[in-house]
Amino acid sequence: MRALLLLMLAVLGAGWSAPSRAVTLIEQAQLTLALRGQAPAQAPQPQTVALPYDWDQRQGAVDGEARFAFDIPVADPAAPLALFVPRLGNSFRVLVNGQELARFGAFPPGPYDDASVAPQYFVLPASGSTAPHRVEVVIAAQAARQGGLSPVVVGSKAEVLPLYEDALFWHVSGGRFIAIVSGVLGALSLLVWLRQREPIYLYYGLGELLWSVQTARVLFTHVPLPWPWWGVLPLAAFQAAVPLLCRFALAVVGRDNTRLARLLGLMAWLAPVAAVLGIMVPLLWLMPLWRSLGLLAALAMMVVVVRVALRSAVLEHRVLGVAVVLVVLCGARDVWVMRTSPEAYAMVPWIRFAWVGFAITLAWVIAERMRKDARAMATMNASLEAELAERNAALEASFAREREGEKARGALEERQRLTQDLHDGLGGQLVGLLQMTQQPGTALGDVALHLRDAVDQLKLTVDAMHGCEGDVASALGSVRYRLGPRLQAAGIELHWDVGPLPLMTGWSVRESHQTQMLLFEAFANLMAHAQATRASLGARLVPASTGEIIEIELRDNGRGFDAQAKFAGKGLTNMHTRAAALGGALTVRSKPGETCLRLRLPVPAATAAGK
Numbered sequence: 001m002r003a004l005l006l007l008m009l010a011v012l013g014a015g016w017s018a019p020s021r022a023v024t025l026i027e028q029a030q031l032t033l034a035l036r037g038q039a040p041a042q043a044p045q046p047q048t049v050a051l052p053y054d055w056d057q058r059q060g061a062v063d064g065e066a067r068f069a070f071d072i073p074v075a076d077p078a079a080p081l082a083l084f085v086p087r088l089g090n091s092f093r094v095l096v097n098g099q100e101l102a103r104f105g106a107f108p109p110g111p112y113d114d115a116s117v118a119p120q121y122f123v124l125p126a127s128g129s130t131a132p133h134r135v136e137v138v139i140a141a142q143a144a145r146q147g148g149l150s151p152v153v154v155g156s157k158a159e160v161l162p163l164y165e166d167a168l169f170w171h172v173s174g175g176r177f178i179a180i181v182s183g184v185l186g187a188l189s190l191l192v193w194l195r196q197r198e199p200i201y202l203y204y205g206l207g208e209l210l211w212s213v214q215t216a217r218v219l220f221t222h223v224p225l226p227w228p229w230w231g232v233l234p235l236a237a238f239q240a241a242v243p244l245l246c247r248f249a250l251a252v253v254g255r256d257n258t259r260l261a262r263l264l265g266l267m268a269w270l271a272p273v274a275a276v277l278g279i280m281v282p283l284l285w286l287m288p289l290w291r292s293l294g295l296l297a298a299l300a301m302m303v304v305v306v307r308v309a310l311r312s313a314v315l316e317h318r319v320l321g322v323a324v325v326l327v328v329l330c331g332a333r334d335v336w337v338m339r340t341s342p343e344a345y346a347m348v349p350w351i352r353f354a355w356v357g358f359a360i361t362l363a364w365v366i367a368e369r370m371r372k373d374a375r376a377m378a379t380m381n382a383s384l385e386a387e388l389a390e391r392n393a394a395l396e397a398s399f400a401r402e403r404e405g406e407k408a409r410g411a412l413e414e415r416q417r418l419t420q421d422l423h424d425g426l427g428g429q430l431v432g433l434l435q436m437t438q439q440p441g442t443a444l445g446d447v448a449l450h451l452r453d454a455v456d457q458l459k460l461t462v463d464a465m466h467g468c469e470g471d472v473a474s475a476l477g478s479v480r481y482r483l484g485p486r487l488q489a490a491g492i493e494l495h496w497d498v499g500p501l502p503l504m505t506g507w508s509v510r511e512s513h514q515t516q517m518l519l520f521e522a523f524a525n526l527m528a529h530a531q532a533t534r535a536s537l538g539a540r541l542v543p544a545s546t547g548e549i550i551e552i553e554l555r556d557n558g559r560g561f562d563a564q565a566k567f568a569g570k571g572l573t574n575m576h577t578r579a580a581a582l583g584g585a586l587t588v589r590s591k592p593g594e595t596c597l598r599l600r601l602p603v604p605a606a607t608a609a610g611k
Contacts, residue, residue: 023155023163026070027051029137035064036108052087052150052345055141061282063108063142071132072124072154081124081133082160084153086167086346089116091140096124096133104221107140109147111226116146117218118172121164123157144282145231150346170348175218178352182212185359192366200251200365204358207244211355214238231279232272235287239271242294242331245358246301249324252365253308253317260300267297288339295328295335302328316361316368323357330354470507472515472550472601473498476539479519487535490527492556495536501550502541505604511582515601518578518586522554522597525571530558530595541603549584552599560592 031049046069053066072081083094091105092115102122105113124133141147153160186208193201217234225233243264250261278286302324309321330350338344476498487494504511519537526532535556542551563572572588575597579586584601 023153023159024072026072026152026154029053029068029070029149032067032069033059033064034066035059035062051152052343053148054345055139055147056144056284058148059141059143061143061284065107065138065140066149068137068139068149070135070152072135073132074127074130077128077130078126079156080126081154082157082164083120083122083124083135084160084164084167085120085122085137085150086153087116087148087150088120088137089139090114090142090145090147092120093136093138094122095136095138097127098134105140107138109140109142109145109227112223113221114145114223114227114230115221116148118221119164119167121161142227144279144284145227148345171218174348174353175215178355179212179215179219181356181359182208182215186210186212199256200248203244203248203251207241207248208359210237210241210244214241215352228279232275235279236272236275239274239290239294240268243267243271243297245327245355246298248358249301249305249320249361252320252361253305253312255304255308258304260297260304264297264301267294291335291338295332298328298331314368316365319364320361323361326357327351327354470504471501471512472504472507472539472552473501475512475515476519476537476552479516479523480537483520483523486527487523492527492532493534495534497536497538499540501539502603504550504601514578514581515599518575518582518599519552519554521571521575526554526556526558526595529561530556532556532558532595544600544602546602547605548603550601550603552601554597556595557593558595560590560595563588563590 028048028050030046031053032046049068051068053068055066074081089104090109091107091113092103093100093107094102101124102120104115124135127133135152137149137152139147139149153163186205189201189205189208192198193205214234214237217230220230223230247256247261247264247268250256250258250264255261274286274290277283278290305317305324306321309317312318331354334347334349334351337347341347480494480496484494523535526535535554537552537554539550539552541548543549576586579599582601584599587598587600589596589598
């Protein structure tokens with residue numbers, strides 16, 4: 001793959017300089033100069049010069065015009081000839097036998113026109129004569145704008161057109177491809193930098209964007225900015241892009257905090273100043289000096305990177321080392337050719353295409369870091385999962401111990417509450433019975449009645465302790481089971497109507513016992529005082545403004561009583577106290593022939609949500 005890339009670069013470097021042997025290469029011409037500010041009498045006489053003619057190298061910081069004249073032999077008078085000029089500008093006129101064939105731009109050159117960035121192709125019409133064509137190429141050049149004339153390729157259209165198309169492809173289409181790729185990669189790298197804030201992405205992103213600007217210069221013959229600003233911008237971009245990409249390479253291998261890295265950063269900051277001095281002053285010697293300084297810094301960077309790559313086992317360092325060697329060697333070749341080769345004026349820079357090596361390196365770096373991050377993340381996730389499993393097991397064990405403790409404490413509290421109820425209720429009742437038996441003349445029937453009440457209370461307490469917590473229907477059933485025989489013995493017919501009732505979330509033995517004791521006292525009062533023959537107990541789930549409630553209603557057909565007068569009595573007072581302890585409300589309505597006791601218990605929200 002690397003050999004293939006080097007072969008491709010070699011073809012690019014050859015460019016137009018290896019035309020077919022069937023074509024003619026014009027490498028000399030008669031030159032007549034007209035320099036700006038020079039009097040006509042002082043103008044130099046026509047002279048023979050070798051092509052290429054680089055205006056900046058030959059004339060320095062002077063504007064002017066140059067007329068190049070040469071003859072083209074005609075082998076076939078009926079066949080048109082074609083001219084291929086790899087580089088020509090800044091503005092130009094082409095005359096054949098005194099007739100103007102083509103023109104570009106103004107004389108002197110306008111601020112937006114520059115033909116020197118693209119190859120040119122012209123077709124000479126058939127002359128019908130074997131006499132040579134006299135061709136004159138007139139250029140108008142500005143200092144530091146890279147004007148001039150390259151050697152001219154002459155031949156038939158079939159021979160010359162492919163050479164022109166190849167040069168156009170490598171000069172313009174290749175430049176367009178590099179500009180687009182560099183712009184996209186630079187923007188993506190800056191987006192990554194905005195998220196991760198790693199310097200390597202900043203250096204690479206800025207370097208690629210600037211390289212895109214520099215490469216885009218070859219795409220415009222009608223430039224978007226006036227001269228000299230269009231000269232300053234691409235030149236500054238190129239001079240800043242090189243040290244930025246060199247610093248990117250140093251950052252990848254962990255050498256970003258060195259003197260060389262700081263020197264490259266300083267060069268990137270000074271690049272616009274050097275471009276302004278080289279173009280607008282113009283100091284034409286400054287650009288070769290700056291290129292040489294950049295080449296030395298790049299060579300130093302290459303040495304550092306290659307040393308790290310040879311010692312490192314990290315694959316991305318080795319990939320970067322190959323890319324850096326390729327780019328630096330191509331840059332050195334371009335500098336050498338521009339300083340020594342006569343073909344420098346029309347060459348295609350190798351570094352333009354070798355620059356893609358940095359893109360490959362960045363892609364490799366990102367892929368490797370993503371792979372390493374994914375592996376580290378997987379290891380971290382596995383470690384976290386093991387740690388979470390261990391902590392979860394410890395928490396579950398702790399929760400289990402806590403639940404056992406809560407159950408033990410709850411059971412203890414329930415026993416304490418039941419003990420208190422037995423002591424205050426059943427215990428007090430037995431003490432009263434004991435005192436009653438010690439009184440002379442106490443009726444045995446009264447003693448038996450109170451004993452039955454005590455036994456029923458004891459049985460209901462035992463039922464509450466063994467019943468289902470929160471099952472209101474079961475609590476009501478226990479009351480019916482325990483008091484049913486007594487009601488029947490008292491001649492009271494009981495009608496039972498209990499519908500489906502939900503389990504009360506959060507209820508314990510305490511709440512069930514409170515409900516049973518409330519109903520026990522109601523039935524005890526009914527049997528002792530009401531003189532009723534019928535009673536009914538109904539329970540159902542009904543909607544309310546605050547949710548759902550369980551409504552328990554006890555009715556009888558007894559003689560009734562004054563509910564307000566009796567409210568101060570111990571029985572009703574106890575029932576209201578128990579209803580309040582359950583969070584409910586108790587209402588009593590009574591008149592002769594009908595007494596209604598209604599207990600309303602709110603259904604907990606958790607119970608309603610779980611239905």
